[in-house]
Amino acid sequence: MVLWVFGYGSLIWKAGFHYDDRLIGFIKGYHRVFYQGSTDHRGTPEYPGRTVTLEPCDGEVCYLEVREKQYDMQVYLDLFTEPDASTPAVSGILVYIASPDKKLNKNYLGPASMEEMANQIVHAEGPSGPNRDYVFQLEKALLKLGCEDKHVMELAETVRQKLSGRELTNSQVE
Known part of the structure; x- marks a missing residue:
C-alpha cells in the first residue's frame, strides 16, 4: 500500500517518521492559516500556541499520526507539481485539517489579527519548544522551497517586531 501525506506545516522540515520518497508540490483550493491551537507541542492548555491548518479558499494553492492528533479531519486530495497542470502528479494524498x-475541534482558535496572533505566539511555549520557533522554521522551510506564503511571512515579521520590542523593553528595565 502506498500512502502519501501532505505536509504543510512542521512536516515540511521535521517529518518525525521514515519515508521512502518526498515530492514537492501543492494542493488547490486551500490556503495555510495559523488558526489551530497547540496545547501539546507549541503551547499548553493554559496558554495554547498557534500552528497552521488549511482553510478552503477558491483559487488559492498551498505548497508543500500522533503529531496530528489535534486535527479532527482527514481528507484525500490531489497533489500538483506544476501550476498549469490539470492532471495531478499524485491523487489521493492524506491531508490533516x-x-x-x-x-469537534476544541483547540480551534480561529481568525485573529496579525497583532493578536503574534502576541500569543511570542508568549507560548510547549514541550516541542517556543511557538515562535515553529513560525520561523516554517517560514525558512517554505522560502527554501521557493514558496512565499504571505500569511506566514507577515506573521513571522510581526513576531520578529514583537520580540525586538520586548527585548528593548526588557533591556530598558534593567
Missing part, C-alpha cells in the same frame, strides 16, 4: 467546528 483542523475544522472550525468547536464541538
